[in-house]
Amino acid sequence: MAIRSTLILSTAAALLGGVGMFTPIADATPATSIDVLPRLIDGAAAGYALSYPTIDEHGRPAIARGQVYLPSGTPPAGGWPVVSWAKGTVGVGDSCAMSTALDDGVAEDPMAVELSKPLLTALLRSGTAVVSTDYIGLGTTDAHHYLNSVSEANAVTDIVGAAADELPELSRTWVAAGHSQGGAAALTTGARADIYGEESDFRGVMAFAPSSNLEAILPLLSPSTPRITPLDNITATLIYVLYGLRDSRPDIDVDSYLTELGRDYLAQADDTCISELRQRVIDVAPQQLLTRPLSDPAMASALHEYLAVPTTGYTRPVAIEQGLADTVVPPALTTALSAELVAAGVRDVTYLPVPGATHHDVISATVDDALPRILAMVR
Structure with missing residues (x-):
């Protein structure tokens, strides 16, 4: 059940008036602005930059920016299923954000974006759309509350509805997935799916080396x-x-x-x-x-x-991939998190330790396993 209100949307619309980053396309709502992306990732037939309203951890209206990528071909009945991808750490300054790199025409994407591309490309080629938030405070006027689980999860959730409102090719059937900082955001999204966000068909969580504990x-x-x-x-x-x-x-x-x-x-x-x-x-x-x-x-x-990443509230499947050679997110912390989820009674948890995988290659090392898991959730 949604907790966003008319007040929040109207305030967000007022805030957007000062952002001035995008030229809205036809039929854009006052609360959201959208523009064609200047470049695409492999597998995408079309892409859009999105600025949209969300809510921070204190319940205050905020703005986040992100990207939307569409697959090739004709959407199925009801629209393309969606993966809301939560990025890993880029930094806390606007210059670190993917949205800023696109605005400035920077040749190289932030490292966290590069690490995710093998999976995102595979998803797009499988007929799954990808939306990806930059979180509150990256490319916007707010400060970025790094690793705040609630505000980041809200941004992961709200980009799905904002994108679907603007693009009829998108369905509201979706999975939350992410790496590192984004892995924690995706997990928190799953824990809050029944209490936050507009009505949608949320299917589950795929987290890679999630920050926790x-x-x-x-x-x-x-x-x-x-x-x-x-x-x-x-x-x-x-x-x-x-x-x-x-x-x-x-x-x-x-x-x-x-x-x-x-x-x-x-x-x-x-x-x-x-x-x-x-x-x-x-x-x-x-x-x-x-x-x-x-x-x-x-x-x-x-x-x-x-x-804190929640250990209760999950009612859809949760899968976690963790490289055992990771020195950024220690495997012991992810193992502890998985045990905490099971001990708390979360019924559908799959923990997959990956021998030899590091923090930076765990996504590419597990694409062949993660892709069918995500597709099984979202279809």
Whole structure:
């Protein structure tokens, strides 16, 4: 049942008036703008850039941008089935977004977009449309609340209805799928499918190396935490999480937990996309950013509310693929998440550990398995 209201739509329409990114095509609604994409991914016969209304984690209206790709041929009766693809991490600044790359005519797409193309191309060639949000705050006036599970899931859900409203070739039968940051967003979308969004035919979730259980890991960090080299892999993630949390929860006073070095990194977070940031902090331990333990009750509670992937609420199939050579999303965390879903009574969960696969090749390594799973859900 939808929780969006006329007030939200009218406010979003007003906000869109200041965005000015797209020229609406014929019959576009006041709340959504759409334009033809300047370039397509392999397998797409047509593509559109979309700016659409959604809702953040506090229930406030917001705008997100994204892309829509249509397959070749004649749509089946009722329209093309849809996969709402949730991108992996690109960064928190507008310059990192796919929508910005398209606007600016950048030759290379963000790395997270490149990693997903083997699967997206296979989906398009199989007769499945793809919609893909850039999330709130990437290419829009808002700050990006990185890894906030609710706001990202809302954007994943709302692009489906917004695209179908504009393009009659699309059905409202859909699956949520995503990688890393997007894997967590896709899972949260599945958990919230019965309580959020317009009426649609939602069929299930496919998640690749989903970020999870960070709300249990980050509160272990303090200035005195012993330096353990594998922990250094989360320094960039911590910077982006605290950047988003600072904007989402000003009551927490995130800056009071940060050293001067930590404040400097947060100040520059929206100028540095993920690949560059990881290189810049390769020798920086997360502890070096902190003056106070993140186990402080107010901070630990805020991190849990902000980050947690739900373990209940799923009423459609869930499949999770995880590379066992992943050093970005540790396999142990994904294994724990899968066990938590089963323990919570989620009935249809499939967990597929992939020997040898890393964070960056898990999608390409599992296309032959993931594609039929997704098609079985959506058809």
